Amino acid sequence: MSLPSPLTASDEVSIPRSAGQETVKLTAGLHRQVWVSGSSIFVDVHIANKHRKPVRRLELTLERDILSYRHAAPATYGRSSAQDRIFDNKERTVLTKSTFKAGTVGWNGVDAHTSDTRTCELELPRGHANIRCGKYFEVRYFLNITASPSSSRSISVQLPIVLIHMNSLDVVPNSVAQVAAAVEEKRRSLSSPARTTELGRQQSYAQGRAFAAPRQQSLDRQREHRADMDDIRHIIDTSPRKHPPQSKQGFATRKVTSNLRVLGDISYQTPPTNSDGRNFEGGSGLRDRLRRIGSLDSLRSKRSAIAERAKRLH
Secondary structure (H helix, E strand, O other): OOOOOOEEEEEEEEEEEOOEEEEEEEEEEEOOOEEEOOOEEEEEEEEEEEOOOOEOEEEEEEEEEEEEOOOOOOEEOOEEOHHHOOOOEEEEEEEEEEEEEOOEOOEOOEOOOEEEEEEEEEEOOOOOOOEOOOOOEEEEEEEEEEEEOOOOOOEEEEEEEEEEOHHHHOOOHHHHHHHHHHHHHHHHHHOOHHHHHHOOOOOOOOOOOOOOHHHHHHHHHHHHHHHHHHHHHHHHHOOOOOOOOHHHOOOOOOOOOOHHHHHHHHHOOOOOOOOOOOOOOHHHHHHHHHHHOOOHHHHHHHHHHHHHHHHHHO
16 A cells, blocks of 8 residues: 655765765655565665766665564553663664666666666565564564765665565465466566566556655546546436436426316307497497306306295295
């Protein structure tokens, strides 16, 4: 798993001269801290050479420190204070080493008053793992990077790493052979950059990956946000609320009046027009005709009045 920010360490050495001081600065970074024993570790190295001599040598070493204690760690409120102890004995061992010289493995060194960034590889031995601080001992691993601007002066930095065993990955038993073959193939293809260069193949890793880890993670977050927004737009576009069913399209909304209003319109008859020249005996005749026209409501009221009179008589 990649770290939120690269694990870096830097150091600078000053070389006094008559015209002033010349400096060489070494910076190393890891994009992750946990590595599997038996695989390869990749570290980004940046060298800023402000010295009159070029840097022609770069060395990577894997260091194992076994710390032993005479007394048990004190505890407060159920917590152990192991980091407060002073070890009684320290056994330091260099397990593996890789040296890069100018003109080999595709590296030409760092010329005077220039800078260079390179991703270096170191093969890790098998069967090693960190052991957390217990009662009497612990095991730690460190990656040391050393640059030599001259035969007499050198500059080095140290990065703590965590090694785990292959069995700690909880691989399904049926796929152990496939995983082992994939790891072996990757180790074989990445173990010798010079050989892959000779075969005309491109390197499977980019230079300066650890230093570009925050920018890469920012780009990944932007891609995830863009993908989420695309999913939301797709859900909105395919929502049935935005597009009504096809069966309901093409029908206009029609206002239906009440039954009483319809019956009232039917019972009322409009007088005929005088388009053919007929005479309705003036306005008095028309008024007489309108008086004799009764609506449905008036008929109902008359019927109800007649029914009430009949009840009273009985």
